[in-house]
Amino acid sequence: MRSPRPYAPQPGPGARSLTERRKAATQLDIARAACELFAEHGPDGTTAEDIAHRAGVALRTFYRYFRNKQEAVAPLLAGGGDAWRALLAEERPGTPLAEALERAVTRSLTDLLAVGEGLAVTRGLLRAAAHDPALRAVWYRVNQESEEQLVPLLARLAGPQADALSVRLLAAAATDAIRIALEVWSTTDAPTTGPTSPAALALQCLHDLTSGMPLLR
Numbered sequence: 001m002r003s004p005r006p007y008a009p010q011p012g013p014g015a016r017s018l019t020e021r022r023k024a025a026t027q028l029d030i031a032r033a034a035c036e037l038f039a040e041h042g043p044d045g046t047t048a049e050d051i052a053h054r055a056g057v058a059l060r061t062f063y064r065y066f067r068n069k070q071e072a073v074a075p076l077l078a079g080g081g082d083a084w085r086a087l088l089a090e091e092r093p094g095t096p097l098a099e100a101l102e103r104a105v106t107r108s109l110t111d112l113l114a115v116g117e118g119l120a121v122t123r124g125l126l127r128a129a130a131h132d133p134a135l136r137a138v139w140y141r142v143n144q145e146s147e148e149q150l151v152p153l154l155a156r157l158a159g160p161q162a163d164a165l166s167v168r169l170l171a172a173a174a175t176d177a178i179r180i181a182l183e184v185w186s187t188t189d190a191p192t193t194g195p196t197s198p199a200a201l202a203l204q205c206l207h208d209l210t211s212g213m214p215l216l217r
Contacts (some may be wrong), residue, residue, distance in 0.1 A: 017076075023065075024075070026055075026057065026065070027059065027065050027066075027075045028075050028076070029054070029055045029056070029057070030051060030055045030057065030065065030072050030075075031072055031073055031074070031075040031076040032055070032076065033051050033054035033055035033072075034046070034051045034069060034072035034073050035054075035076055035121050035124065035125060036054065036056075037050055037051055037054055038073070038124065038125065038128050038135075039124045039128075042068065042128060042132075043128055043132045043135055044132075045201070046069060047069065048062055048063070048066075048068070048069045048072075051072055051085075057140055058127055061175065061213075063163065070134040070135045070138050071138055072136070073125055073135070073138060074119055074138050074141070074142055074200055076118070076125075077122065077125065077138065077139060077142045078142050078145070078146070079118060080108065080118050080122065080178075081142065081143070081145075081146030081149075081175075082146075083108050083111065083118075084104050084108035084109075085104075085106060085109075085143075085146070085149060085150060085153060085177070087103070087104040087107050087108055088100060088101070088104040088150075088153050088154075088157075089153055091103070091104070093156055093157055094157075094159070094160060095157065096216075097154070097157055097158060097170070097215055097216050098210070098216045099212060100141050100157055101174055101210075102203060102206065103207060105174075105177070105178060105199065105202050105203060105206060106203065108201060109178075109197070109198045109199035110193070110197075110199050119192050119198060122182055122186065123182075123185070123186040124141065126183055126186035127183065127186055127187070128192070129136075130179070143176075143179045145176055146175055147171050147175040148156070148171075149174055150171040150174065150175060151167055151168060151171045154167050154170055154171055154174075154215075156172065157168045158170075158215055162215060166214055166215050167215070169213065170210065170213060170215050170216075173206070173210050173213070174206060174209075174210040176205070176209060177202050177203075177205035177206040177209050177210075178202045178205075180201075180205050181198050181201035181202035181204075181205050182198055182202075184193055184201060185197070185198045
């Protein structure tokens, strides 16, 4: 690993440094450990020490990144929003917004990674959050942050003629469509595919929440 590497172009301004990537990887390891332990023992039966031990880090490292055990799951919960916004960012300006949103939502909730890890983890965490206000607060915060990050993406797709209020409303509706779909799905044993899947429920919520919005006409 320490052998010289050929010259590579310098990363652009949006690229993360090696230190930032290592930090993100450590946070994700801790988040996975927290999710595993919450699934096995519940939040009440899990301590920060347990999570640090499972993740293979010192307790001081855990507290360097997270204030409490519930906060530790945020990186995994945020991953779903990151994925669907990245898919939406691939859409070209001028693409009908309804089509762009539906495509990104469907792709993000039927992607193999989402089905394999993200959806199963989210279902378990949302079930645990029903009895843990601190865990619910993390879920709501992650969704709020995702909504805020969605606004500039939608503004770019909608074009300069779109007014700020309409863009904000659409960002809120799209975020809530996915949030509500996942919350409802997590209370059932429905599969990850088919008419009762998260993708199907999210599309239904999206249609119901955004029908009549001027930006989608």
